[in-house]
Amino acid sequence: MEQEKPTIEGPDPATTLAQAAGLAEHLQRIGVQWLPTADAQSAQALATQFHVADEVAPPPQVENTAPSQASPPASAPADVASPTATPAIATPPAAAPSPPTAAPAFAFALQSDTAAASEPYAGPPLAADARAVQLAAFAETVAACTRCEILSKCRTKTVFGEGNVTPRIVFFGEGPGREEDLSGRPFVGKAGQLLTKMIQACKFAREDVYIMNTVKCRPPNNRNPEPTEIENCREYFQAQFQILRPEYIVCLGLVSAQALLQTKLSVGRLRGKFHSYFDSKVLVTYHPSYLLRNPAAKKAAWEDLQLMLRDAGLM
Numbered sequence: 318m319e320q321e322k323p324t325i326e327g328p329d330p331a332t333t334l335a336q337a338a339g340l341a342e343h344l345q346r347i348g349v350q351w352l353p354t355a356d357a358q359s360a361q362a363l364a365t366q367f368h369v370a371d372e373v374a375p376p377p378q379v380e381n382t383a384p385s386q387a388s389p390p391a392s393a394p395a396d397v398a399s400p401t402a403t404p405a406i407a408t409p410p411a412a413a414p415s416p417p418t419a420a421p422a423f424a425f426a427l428q429s430d431t432a433a434a435s436e437p438y439a440g441p442p443l444a445a446d447a448r449a450v451q452l453a454a455f456a457e458t459v460a461a462c463t464r465c466e467i468l469s470k471c472r473t474k475t476v477f478g479e480g481n482v483t484p485r486i487v488f489f490g491e492g493p494g495r496e497e498d499l500s501g502r503p504f505v506g507k508a509g510q511l512l513t514k515m516i517q518a519c520k521f522a523r524e525d526v527y528i529m530n531t532v533k534c535r536p537p538n539n540r541n542p543e544p545t546e547i548e549n550c551r552e553y554f555q556a557q558f559q560i561l562r563p564e565y566i567v568c569l570g571l572v573s574a575q576a577l578l579q580t581k582l583s584v585g586r587l588r589g590k591f592h593s594y595f596d597s598k599v600l601v602t603y604h605p606s607y608l609l610r611n612p613a614a615k616k617a618a619w620e621d622l623q624l625m626l627r628d629a630g631l632m
């Protein structure tokens with residue numbers, strides 16, 4: 318009597334290829350330069366993604382399930398700030414920043430972000446040790462910065478940023494508060510404790526992600542940074558992103574979102590979908606300080622993070 322063959326369930330080839338492409342993208346972003354030996358089809362997909370095999374056939378098209386930048390989510394979140402009437406955009410930074418007075422000593426050519434939405438970051442990604450060296454050198458440049466007369470006189474320490482130098486996610490805040498100014502570390506005060514909880518809710522530790530701010534010096538009395546102060550720091554955060562090139566940037570609050578995306582739209586308009594900064598996906602959500610004052614908004618912030626986690630295949 319013929320025995321029935323057991324069927325072995327496995328992931329379908331399209332899923333495998335999508336996962337291989339995702340892995341390749343991550344490895345490429347963090348500067349890994351090798352190809353694993355896998356089955357021929359997956360290796361071809363990886364090779365194509367790494368641009369090392371010009372002759373290989375492109376991998377089969379895998380449907381992109383990421384939320385489209387153009388299409389808003391089914392239930393658009395309510396606007397929380399005064400709406401500016403223009404339609405929601407997910408477009409490149411538009412206006413060229415005014416050139417800073419003193420050029421920093423970058424070890425690399427800074428890539429302009431004036432027409433950059435969804436273009437890849439320029440050049441090959443650096444390996445982790447090279448990133449750490451560049452960021453450390455760069456933090457020293459920032460520590461000596463005197464572009465903003467007021468901020469450079471008021472600060473105790475500059476707050477450059479910290480964390481994993483090959484992160485999937487960068488959390489991008491506004492600027493240092495009192496505790497950060499004293500310690501030189503981002504998000505260590507009350508808002509920082511909430512941010513740490515948000516990171517942990519995503520099943521990450523602080524050390525797994527990178528945390529940085531739009532401006533690197535504390536504005537006096539925790540006022541919002543002035544537009545000129547943001548422009549003075551633009552070159553610094555741009556260079557950090559160029560080195561880190563994360564898959565996701567989470568803008569915490571209005572200041573960082575408007576600075577990065579060069580928009581005047583409110584957080585309410587910007588949240589709930591992905592925007593682009595080069596080929597990083599940008600998510601906008603509420604600042605932890607806002608959430609401390611308005612706990613009811615925590616639900617919406619968690620929905621924002623879940624959008625990213627689903628897109629990243631993490632839930």
Ligand code: URA
Binds near residue numbers: 476491493
């Ligand atoms: N708020 C921020 O935006 N950044 C910090 O580092 C701390 C508080």
